[in-house]
Amino acid sequence: MxxxxxxxxxxxxxxxxxxxxxxxxxxxxxxxxxxxxxxxxxxxxxxxxxxxxxxxxxxxxxxxxxxxxxxxxxxxxxxxxxxxxxxxxxxxxxxxxxxxxxxxxxxxYRHHRSAVREGDRRVPGCIVVVDIEFDGPDPDRQRAWVDAVLDALEHEPNPHPGGIGAHFHLSTDGTRVLNYAEWESAQAHLEALAAPGNGIGSATDRWERVQTWPGLKSSVVSRYxxxxxxxx
Structure with missing residues (x-):
């Protein structure tokens, strides 16, 4: 049933x-x-x-x-x-x-890697889907970009407390990455976007590398x- x-x-x-x-x-x-x-x-x-x-x-x-x-x-x-x-x-x-x-x-897609707060038992109040498209199929580029995002997250100087988890999926055609991100609330995500920096994350060299990755075609953010x- x-x-x-x-x-x-x-x-x-x-x-x-x-x-x-x-x-x-x-x-x-x-x-x-x-x-x-x-x-x-x-x-x-x-x-x-x-x-x-x-x-x-x-x-x-x-x-x-x-x-x-x-x-x-x-x-x-x-x-x-x-x-x-x-x-x-x-x-x-x-x-x-x-x-x-x-x-x-x-x-x-296939799930690739996740970043979660250890011991965090909060129920997500908002799911944020980040849809990344590259200019052509390249599985190595997909994985390298995710690695760069996780490196930027690990070294983020001002992490927003509303973030619960980020789960990165790679499209099977090699052209996209989808981040299924769990947030405490939509307001928490909006506050994180409004903080200094271009998107989620501070204005660091690591985040600039993520945002200007060669072949990055588009990035679309949707809340659910x-x-x-x-x-x-």
């Missing part, structure tokens, strides 16, 4: 071989709520679809118009089998309940609230 949970996922969970992220544009806060309800209904009325799906979570965007979907799989093959045989019936039910959802694509967790 399928059960609902309010517990946030562990992005560094052992056994996760594929982390899939997708964004839906639904238009407004009412349609956000309606779509979440439709997703829950479509999943809870059916058996859990596959042993290879470990968890599925949905988040509402602070832009009041989008939803983020994050699913954890044992591997991409498990997702492909689900997509061939069981995905369409769920999508059709959701689209009947809330027509005209715009699906912006599926990102395929966790609203639905589904587990077997």
């Amino acid at each position: 399928t059960r609902r949970t309010d517990v946030h996922p562990d992005p560094a969970r052992p056994g996760v071989g594929a982390s899939l992220f997708s964004t839906w544009r639904v238009g407004n806060p009412l349609r956000q709520r309606q779509t979440v309800e439709a997703v829950a209904a479509a999943w809870e009325r059916r058996p859990w679809p596959a042993d290879g799906l470990l968890a599925y979570h949905v988040y509402t965007g602070h832009d009041t118009a989008s939803l983020l979907h994050y699913s954890q799989w044992t591997d991409e093959q498990a997702y492909e089998a689900f997509a061939r045989t069981q995905r369409l019936e769920r999508v059709d039910e959701i689209d009947t309940a809330v027509p005209h959802i715009e699906r912006l694509g599926l990102g395929r 609230d966790h609203v639905l967790g589904l587990l077997p």
Whole structure:
């Protein structure tokens, strides 16, 4: 069976071989709520679809118009089998309940490295997704950039206390890095952005290196609230 949970996922969970992220544009806060309800209904009325799906979570965007979907799989093959045989019936039910959802694509990632405060048991009040795109595929560059960010975090002279954890994922096509960052609140993240420096972090040489990395094409920051967790 399928059960609902309010517990946030562990992005560094052992056994996760594929982390899939997708964004839906639904238009407004009412349609956000309606779509979440439709997703829950479509999943809870059916058996859990596959042993290879470990968890599925949905988040509402602070832009009041989008939803983020994050699913954890044992591997991409498990997702492909689900997509061939069981995905369409769920999508059709959701689209009947809330027509005209715009699906912006599926990102395929693998968790790479995490930075968390040791012993920190706070429940995140806000999830911040940082989507980094490079000008072409280069797995070595992906890993080197993450290493540079973690080095800058380790040597940050004024870390904001609202940060809980940062979980870096590498896209399987070699072009993107996604940081699933856990924050105490949206206000804490806004305060960190407003502090001196270009983005999160002080105006140090290490952060400047991160922000001016060769081939860095774009960096998009989005804030979300966790609203639905589904587990077997």
